[in-house]
Amino acid sequence: MAAAAEPTEGRPAPRRADARRNVAAILNAATECLAKNPDTNMAEIAAAAGVGRMTLYGHFPTRAELVDAVMTRTVAHAQQALDAVDISGDPRQAVARLVAGSWQIVDQFRNVLAAAERELPPDRIRAAHDPVLDRVFALIERGQQSGAFRADLPLPWLTTLALTVMHAAATEVSAGRMTADQAPSIVTSTLLAALTAPADYA
Known part of the structure; x- marks a missing residue:
């Protein structure tokens, strides 16, 4: 009888199928539960996932780790959805389209964000959003280069402002x-006002 194959050196052994199913069930349940109630506890998530608490804690030893995984998964979902948003053409119109597309996701998962803000440090939340913010950065940069947006403020600051305004809108809705x-038009108006060069206010 042939010997069982050894794991490839330097790589972890493949996770067992049942473990993968458990992780998927936990993340699905946690996403659904936290989207409804950011204070959902681990016991409630385990019950919703159909797994025991020991199984849940075996994969996610702390609530913060589980919330982090849910947030990361949600941002990845947002990335896929935003890939379909056209941000070419006039930068001001592109901002409106990007806000509209982003808000659909933010509104759906605003309680996940609330849970993350209670469990995770701000730097971790910002880092998780970096893939989404890259497209915001690129859009604002293009607007600055074309003269559509102000260039007297740092580009990273304006990018952070966009994230902050979107999250503030989620808090206001909650x-x-x-x-x-109301949120998409209010966020768009706020951002365009902030991005407009001071000379254009006259």
């Missing part, structure tokens, strides 16, 4: 001070 339908 608090009931703004409706989800």
Whole structure:
């Protein structure tokens, strides 16, 4: 009988199929639960996933690690969705399209963001959003180069501002001070005002 194949040197052994299924079930359940209630606890997530608490903690030893995994997965989903958004052409119109496309995802998962803000340091949340922010950075940079956007403020600052305004809108909607339908136009107006060169205010 042939000996069992050894794992390739330098690579971890493939995860067992049942373990992969458990992780997928946990992440699916955690995403759904946290999207409804950012305070959902680990026991509730385990029950929703159909796994025991020991299994859950075996894959995600802390709630912060699970929230981090859900946030990372959500951002990856956002990346795929935003790939379909056309940000070519007039930079100001492109901002409006990007905000509209982004808001659909932010609104759906704003409670996941709330959970992340309670569990994770700001630097980690920012790092997780870097893939999405790369396209914001590129769009603002193009607008600056074309003269459509102000160039007197640092590009990284304006990119951070875009993320902050979007997350602030999610907070306002959750608090009931703004409706989800109002948010895209308010965010767009706020960003375009911030991106407009001072001379254009006159």
